[in-house]
Amino acid sequence: GAGVSQSPSNKVTEKGKDVELRCDPISGHTALYWYRQRLGQGLEFLIYFQGNSAPDKSGLPSDRFSAERTGESVSTLTIQRTQQEDSAVYLCASTLAGGATEAFFGQGTRLTVV
Amino acid sequence: SQQGEEDPQALSIQEGENATMNCSYKTSINNLQWYRQNSGRGLVHLILIRSNEREKHSGRLRVTLDTSKKSSSLLITASRAADTASYFCATDAGRRALTFGSGTRLQVQP
Numbered sequence: 001g002a003g004v005s006q007s008p009s010n011k012v013t014e015k016g017k018d019v020e021l022r023c024d025p026i027s028g029h030t031a032l033y034w035y036r037q038r039l040g041q042g043l044e045f046l047i048y049f050q051g052n053s054a055p056d057k058s059g060l061p062s063d064r065f066s067a068e069r070t071g072e073s074v075s076t077l078t079i080q081r082t083q084q085e086d087s088a089v090y091l092c093a094s095t096l097a098g099g100a101t102e103a104f105f106g107q108g109t110r111l112t113v114v
Numbered sequence: 115s116q117q118g119e120e121d122p123q124a125l126s127i128q129e130g131e132n133a134t135m136n137c138s139y140k141t142s143i144n145n146l147q148w149y150r151q152n153s154g155r156g157l158v159h160l161i162l163i164r165s166n167e168r169e170k171h172s173g174r175l176r177v178t179l180d181t182s183k184k185s186s187s188l189l190i191t192a193s194r195a196a197d198t199a200s201y202f203c204a205t206d207a208g209r210r211a212l213t214f215g216s217g218t219r220l221q222v223q224p
Contacts, residue, residue, distance in 0.1 A: 004156075033212060042202065042216030043157075091156065093212070100144060103204070103212055105156035 025094030137203030
């Protein structure tokens, strides 16, 4: 596609349920990032993929969070047993060559845990 | 903690005035980028400055980089109401690319 696409754009879930967030990066972009942004806050780095590998998972806040990328394309971020503090906008970005080039962002998934 | 920290956290100016935002970072970088965010959604890339550059211009934007002080500034000249947004700096430290600061919320009053 022409840009980074994220789905769903909004998700309301009950506490304790699992959720899957999807990111479709720009075709040909080797690097993919997930960030979390709480209301009025900055971007919190979660995980970075280079191809299908994740050289840096250190930003994942707990073992309830996991992510994978397949075909050097689509990535899914899974949050198990969601908690209210997981409520945030989850942003995905892709770049042609890691951090050396411009990052293109999706519009994010707004997750609300009730 | 964040690699980059923007200052001030919030800035309110009148249309036509200049807006200056600063960013400080902690480790050596390959480049520094500035992004804009409207309404808490996707960020849009504004400008990238490499570690061997000191100043860069793009339209009404001027970015400076001082690697000895580990700081950068973003100047928006002749601001417009449409410039109202949050502005973030992002650094590429090589190992973990693109770490963002906490942002400056700019309000331009018409």
